[in-house]
Each structure stands twice: as C-alpha cells, then as structure tokens.
Amino acid sequence: GAGVSQSPRYKVTKRGQDVALRCDPISGHVSLYWYRQALGQGPEFLTYFNYEAQQDKSGLPNDRFSAERPEGSISTLTIQRTEQRDSAMYRCASSDSYEQYFGPGTRLTVT
Amino acid sequence: QKEVEQNSGPLSVPEGAIASLNCTYSDRGSQSFFWYRQYSGKSPELIMSIYSNGDKEDGRFTAQLNKASQYVSLLIRDSQPSDSATYLCAVKGYGGATNKLIFGTGTLLAVQP
Numbered sequence: 001g002a003g004v005s006q007s008p009r010y011k012v013t014k015r016g017q018d019v020a021l022r023c024d025p026i027s028g029h030v031s032l033y034w035y036r037q038a039l040g041q042g043p044e045f046l047t048y049f050n051y052e053a054q055q056d057k058s059g060l061p062n063d064r065f066s067a068e069r070p071e072g073s074i075s076t077l078t079i080q081r082t083e084q085r086d087s088a089m090y091r092c093a094s095s096d097s098y099e100q101y102f103g104p105g106t107r108l109t110v111t
Numbered sequence: 112q113k114e115v116e117q118n119s120g121p122l123s124v125p126e127g128a129i130a131s132l133n134c135t136y137s138d139r140g141s142q143s144f145f146w147y148r149q150y151s152g153k154s155p156e157l158i159m160s161i162y163s164n165g166d167k168e169d170g171r172f173t174a175q176l177n178k179a180s181q182y183v184s185l186l187i188r189d190s191q192p193s194d195s196a197t198y199l200c201a202v203k204g205y206g207g208a209t210n211k212l213i214f215g216t217g218t219l220l221a222v223q224p
Contacts, residue, residue, distance in 0.1 A: 033210075033211070041217075043212070044214070045211040056210075098143050099157055
C-alpha cells in the first residue's frame with residue numbers, strides 16, 4: 001500500500017518567511033510523528049499526535065514551531081519567521097503500534 | 112552521556128562476512144528497540160524491532176537485546192555490497208504519554224566486494 005508521503009520534497013525560503021510542511025500518513029495509522037534530521041545525525045524528535053491530539057511537543061525547539069493534525073490524518077508542521085538554523089531535513093513517520101515508518105522527508109533550506 | 116550511543120564507523124567488512132553493529136542506551140526503563148537502515152540521501156527504513164531479551168532473527172538479520180547491560184546489537188550475515196548504508200539504532204522510552212524514538216547517530220557500514 002501507499003507509504004507516508006510528505007510535501008513539498010524541497011523548500012527554499014528566505015529568512016523571516018513562514019513555511020508549512022505537510023505529512024500524509026499511512027492510511028489507518030493512528031500515530032503521527034515529526035522529526036528533524038541534521039546531516040550525519042539520527043532523527044531528532046519534535047512532536048507527535050494520536051489521532052488529532054498532540055500528545056508530546058517537548059521536542060519543538062521554540063514557539064516559532066507548531067504542528068496540527070485537525071482531522072486525525074494529514075498533519076502540518078509550521079515554522080514561523082524562519083531562521084537559517086532551521087535548515088534541515090524534516091521527516092514525518094506514522095505508526096499503528098510500536099513501529100514507526102518514515103516518509104521521504106522535506107529538505108528545508110533557509111537563505 | 113548520550114541517551115543512545117553508536118560507533119559512527121565506518122565499519123568495513125568483506126562481502127560474505129558477518130557485520131556486527133552495536134548500540135548502548137542510558138534509560139534502563141526502555142522497552143522497545145529498533146534498527147533502521149538509511150541509504151545515503153534516503154529516509155530511514157525499519158528493518159528490525161526487538162522487545163524482549165535474547166535474539167530475534169529475520170532472514171540475514173539478527174537483533175540481540177540485553178536489557179541488564181543496556182545493549183542492543185544487529186548482526187548481518189552474508190553481508191552484501193547492497194547492505195552498505197548507515198544503520199540507526201532507536202530506543203523507545205518507558206512510561207509517560209510519549210512514544211517518541213530516541214536515535215543514535217548511526218553506524219556507517221561499508222561492505223567491500
């Protein structure tokens with residue numbers, strides 16, 4: 001079946017602009033996770049949802065980052081007033097139990 | 112101390128050999144452990160999960176877990192050049208409302224033809 005999809009795959013934005021990254025999980029998966037991965041590092045947890053409820057947002061770096069999953073399916077990670085340090089690969093994963101499956105990621109570049 | 116530690120490598124093994132990848136973790140209460148394979152420029156792909164002490168085998172892969180020593184490993188038998196990738200160890204904590212995974216930095220495996 002279809003895996004996790006993310007869009008856009010690449011995003012270049014100017015410092016100070018807002019960006020919205022989208023994740024469409026595997027159909028039927030209850031849980032959805034956002035991670036950020038720097039080059040040469042493992043993914044770093046940002047936030048996660050069960051259905052539409054945000055269960056843990058302890059990994060969001062600051063209040064410029066927010067996420068939502070209003071209907072318990074597609075999720076959007078929004079970064080306001082982007083900064084160069086926000087440049088990274090943003091990965092989404094979904095799960096119906098313990099195992100998490102990753103999407104292809106969105107490469108964000110802030111110039 | 113990092114929560115999940117892996118040797119960054121590269122680990123170089125000849126084709127057909129056994130590759131042994133190791134991971135230690137700091138949270139003694141951790142319950143679930145995962146190995147992901149990540150090819151360069153691609154997303155992590157789940158290859159093994161293990162929840163109980165002992166060995167778990169799946170094809171050429173064997174995951175080993177020792178909770179007393181806070182150690183988890185991945186063995187790849189009959190290594191192939193196509194196994195060359197970064198292998199990420201991930202650990203899920205215990206308790207609370209979170210199901211987040213904590214990843215190590217990964218070990219780069221290079222299988223030489």
